[in-house]
Amino acid sequence: MTKFPLGATLIPLIPLAALGWPLARVINQKAYQPVEAEDKASGPLTTAFLQINSAHPFAELTVTIEEASWTFAPDEDEKEIHYERDSKVTLLVSVTWPEDTPKTALRLELIPEGIEARFHTLWGLGKATEELTFTWEE
Secondary structure (H helix, E strand, O other): OOOOHHHHHHHHHHHHHHHHHHHHHHHOOOOOOOOOOOOOOOOOEEEEEEEEEEOOOOOEEEEEEOOEEEEEOOOOOEEEEEEEOOOEEEEEEEEEOOOOOOOEEEEEEEEEOOOOOEEEEEEEEOEEEEEEEEEOOO
C-alpha cells in the first residue's frame, strides 16, 4: 500500500512552516538606527591634550570635567579630550596606586589648543582625589 502523496508532502513542510513565521519577523525588521546623543554643550568645545606623568605606576586614574570622564590605563600617558570653552575649567582627579607604593607624585598637564598649558602635581599614598581649577585670562 502506498502513502497518500499529499500527506507525505505536507508532513516535512510542517517544521519549515513553523520556522517561517519567526524567520519572517527577523528578516522584516527595520534597519538598525543608532541613537544620537544630545548635544549638551551650550558653547564651542575646546580640544586639549591631557598628559600624565607618574613617579610610580598607578593602578587606576580617572579625570572628570563636568559629566565627561576619562580613564587612563597604567601604560597610557596622554589623551585627547574635549570640554566646553570657558576662561576656567575644573577637573576632578582620582588616582589609586598599588598597595606597596610609597608616597608618590602624579603630574597632570592640560594643554588646550591655542592657549597656555596648565599643570599640577598631585601627591598621594595609596589613593588621592583632588579637584583642580585652571584659569586663563581672556
